[in-house]
Amino acid sequence: MADTDTPKRGFFRRRPKDPSKPGRIAQMVQVYKMARKHYPAVPWLLAAAILGGAAIGVVVGLLLPPIWLWIVFGVMVGLLGAVFMLGRFAESAAFEEMRGQPGAFGAVLNTVRRSWLAEEQPVAIDPRTKDLVYRATGLGGVVLLSEGPKGRTAKMLEKERKRHERVLPNVPITCIQGGEEDGQVPMSRVSSTVRKIPKKLNKAEVLVIRKRLAALGTMSTRPPVPKGIDPNKVRPDRRAMRGR
Template sequence: MARKKKDGVEGAPAEKKQRWYHNIRDAYRLTRRANPRIPWILLGVFVLVLGLALVVGFLWGHPWYMAFFGVLLGLVLDMVILARQTQKAGYAQIEGQPGAVGAALGTIRRGWTVEEQPVAINPRTQDLVFRLVGRPGIVLISEGPPHRAQRLLEDERKRVAWVAPNVPVHLIQSGREEGQVPLPQIVSRVQKLKGRLTTAEVAQVNKRLQALGGARMPIPKGVDPMRVRPDRKGMRGR
C-alpha cells in the first residue's frame, strides 16, 4: 500500500524546498558565468579581512578571539559582494530583451503599484511602456530607441492625464543611449522621486487608471535581478 504524502496525494513525490545554501550555490554559479574572477575576489577579501583581524588580535593579545571575528566578518563581506555581483549579472542577462524593465520593477520596494504587463506597445517595433504608481505620482518607463520611445511615452502621458489630470507624471526612458537610464539604475531612479501624494490619493489614482486598461499582449518574463534562479519557462518562450 502506497504511503500518503503530506500534500494529500497518494504516491506522489514530495516537492523539495530550496535550501539557503542552494541559493548561495546558484548565485555563485550565475555570477561566475558573468564574472570569472569572482572566486579570486571573494577569496582575496576573506584572506585580507582575516589577516587584518589576526594582526589586531596579536597586538591586542587576543588572537583567537579576533581570528573568529575575522572569519565571520570575511564571510559577511563575501556574501554582500556576491549579492551585488549576482544582481549585476542578472541585469546583464536580461538587458536589451523585451520586458526587461518589467522584470527590474519587480524588485522595487513597497509603496508602489506596478503593472505587470506593459500599458503601451508598438506591435511593429516592440517598443514598450511600463507604468507604476506611488506617492511621487505616475511613472512611465519606456523600452526602445529615444526617437521612438519619446513619442510612445507622450501618447501614454496624455492617456493618463485624461483620467488623472492633476497627478504628476514622470517619464523615464530605459536604455544606454544619451538621455536614457541604464536598466540597473531604473529602480534607484524611481525610488529617488519625491513623494507628493498621500496614501489615499495613490489608491484613488490606481482606481482611475484601471479604467484605461492597457496593452495586454503577453511578453516573456525575464530574470529577476534580485533572485538567483532565472525564469527558464520565460526564456524558452522567446
C-alpha cells in the same frame, strides 16, 4: 468531519518545506554559478574579502588581545562582505542575461518594491516595432518607463503622459526612457532611479490612483500584447539579485 490525514502544526513546529523550492544553500549555489558565469574573477574576489577580513582581525588582535576573538570577528566581517559582493555580481549577471529580451525593463521595474507597485503588462505597445511603455505607482506618483530606441519611445512616453494627466490631473508623473543610448537609463540603474523619486503622496491617495488607473489600463481600444513579450519569462529572481 475533520480530515485526520492532514497533520496538525504545533505552535513551535516548523512549516513543512516545499520540495519544489530550493533551499537556502541551493539558492546560494545558483547565485554563485550565475555570477561566476559572467564574471570569472568572482571566486578570487570572494576569497580576498574573507582573507582580508581575517587579516584585519589579526592586526587588531595583536594590538588588543585576545587575538582569536578578533580573528573570528574579522572572518565574520569578511563573510558578510563576500555575501554582499556576490549579491551585486549576481544582480549584474541577471541584467546581462535579460539584456535584449522583450519585456526586460518591465521585469526590472517589478523588482523595485519599497512602496512601488509595477504592472506586469505594458500600458502602451507599438505592434510594429514592439516598443513598450511600463507603469508603476507609489508614494512618488506614477512612473512611466519606456523600452526601445530613444527617438521612437519619446513620442510614446509623451502621449502616455498626457493621457495619464487627463485622468490624474494633480498627480506627479515621471517619465523614464529605458535603454543604452545617451540620455536613457540602463537596466542596472532603473531601480535606483525610481527609488530617488521624492515621496509626495500618502497611501490613501495611492490607492485612489490605482483604482483610476485600473479602468484606464483595461480599455477595450488598447492593442493586445504582441507574442514574444512576456515579462514573466524574463523576470529576474529577486532572491538571486539580493544574494540570498
